[in-house]
Amino acid sequence: MTAKTGALPITVRDVTKTYGSVHALDSVSLNVKSGEFLTLLGPSGSGKTTLLMVLAGFTRPDCGSLKFGDDEMIRTPPHLRGVGMVFQNYALFPHMTVAGNVGYPLKLRNVPKAEARDRIDRALELVQLAGYGDRGIDQLSGGQKQRVALARSIVFEPRILLMDEPLSALDKKLRDRMQIELRHLHEQLGMTTVYVTHDQREALTMSDRIAVVNHGRIMQLAEPQQLYDRPANKFVADFIGDSSFLPVAREGAGVSFVGAKLQMEGALPEGNDLLLMVRPERVRLQTGDLPDDTNIFDAKVTELVYQGESYLLYARLPDGSEIAVRGAIREGTFGKLPQVGDAVKLGLHKADTVVIADGDR
């Protein structure tokens, strides 16, 4: 398990897979950089798992090219691809012990017994399961199974690691911890990693880059912050994080909302159907003086919800559209918030004023 030995880049070109008339993958092209942690994020049925299965070799696409490094892999059977994979249900062999599972890929590669034992121990240590080798699979908790599956997929030092929603079966606290652990492990081992999830927060937490997938197409491929702050289209903006959308009109080089010109940074997208994306936590309840780099909206509170660490306030704008506002609760601020029916001023800083094109392209 020497760190960062020869991770391989992955090149996907024009891969298409249809089931009947449904495009599971619609001419997908994607470059995963060597050593990168890339996440395929999308709702169920978006094609993200199909793409992962194409990478692993379990799904044969209709056409397209897949290269690991410089080698064409599209027709290589799965057992010759040499990629590690963590399955959603772990797929640990129930008739083998933990060590038997982790040692399985080594046995297939005729690694001498003593060396295999060494590598099994190191892999188990890496996932913090040292000393668990003799346990049976059904004696493990969900989190432990997850770690064994991970150890098994990295013990033969694959240069590419695939993960299919590996944390989805764990409870939230464990999931949060495993996300950080997986991240560290990736930094340690440095293998090119493709990770599939439908959980946007998980994707934001772990990834170097995220490919948002829908209807068998990649909607946007970007770094997490770029994706969240500058989504390429409405689908991405809607799928990642919460947001309200306000229809705005193009006015010269900028846009206006109900006649009022908005201050903004960044470029406008093409087209005439434009939407202002409003992230709830970026909106400020404005009291007192109004800073002049902030767009102000007059609104009326329609709903106020207490959510523990934060409040969620819904307010109706003069044109009838509704936006959500989220804020932290501290120092007893909840009691001082405006109540339903109160008129409020909502501030949106020009850096947070992001206009996107309607539609999902």
Add this chain to the structure above:
Amino acid sequence: MAATDLHAADLRRDERLERWKLFGLASPAILLVLVVLVIPVGWLFYVSFVGADGNFSLENYERMVSRKSYLRIFVTTFQVSILTTVLCIVIGYPLAYFISQLPTRWANLCLVTVLLPFWTSLLVRTYAWLVLLQKQGLVNQWAISLGLWDEPLKFVHNMTGTLIGMVHIMLPFLILPVYGAMRAIDKDYLKAASNLGASPRRAFWTVFFPLSTPGLFAGSLMVFVLCLGFFVTPAVLGGGRVIMVSMKIVSNIELFVNWGAASSLGVVLLVLTVIVLWIASRFTRLEQMAGGGH
């Protein structure tokens, strides 16, 4: 009375009542087992210890040990049972594997064809084989006209005929539990094996086969135990040359009217069967035979 005893007595009574009701549902079956199994088997034991003169005697068992013909019968019985089981495995396991890999709809269709003969009378099937396999039967006629062999081969009234008939009748008993075990194997196990570097052949032998063995074991055991006491097929297709324990029991009663000798054979067969099951139970969980999961 402490607050925690609130309704405690009533709740306990309800619990007891429910248990009795459940037990009541099983009572017809329990009664039936008592009347048609426990009492007759007890009677069987008793009769086997009664000699020709009507007194207590071990002569029925002594005869079994002293006479060579009896030993031969037991050897034949085990021979037929083992061979039938092995042939069933050789034919049934690959078939079950094939069916288990089909989409559910096709798999169900195949299972119906496996079960179809199961719903036909045993006697009819056995005599059908007799018709097919005899000297002037269909198999010999066709084979000779196709030039496969020149003289009619002897398929019936011997071990070959017995085995053909037995295997045909026993196959579903092997296929069903094996198929059940195979169907329960998560396809992801094979994907994982292949992802980790196992060729399809390697993945089959290291993952699929070991996971299917409980079903295979249960099915084999079922076939073997059923074979031990089988009568009709060896009697008809064996033509008197393949004598199994059950047939000796019949001849003891019908020909010699010796109930003691017949009973003692029955007792020994029963004990042997129980021993086989007991040994098997040490290696597997017997509920697999009834289609229980892992």
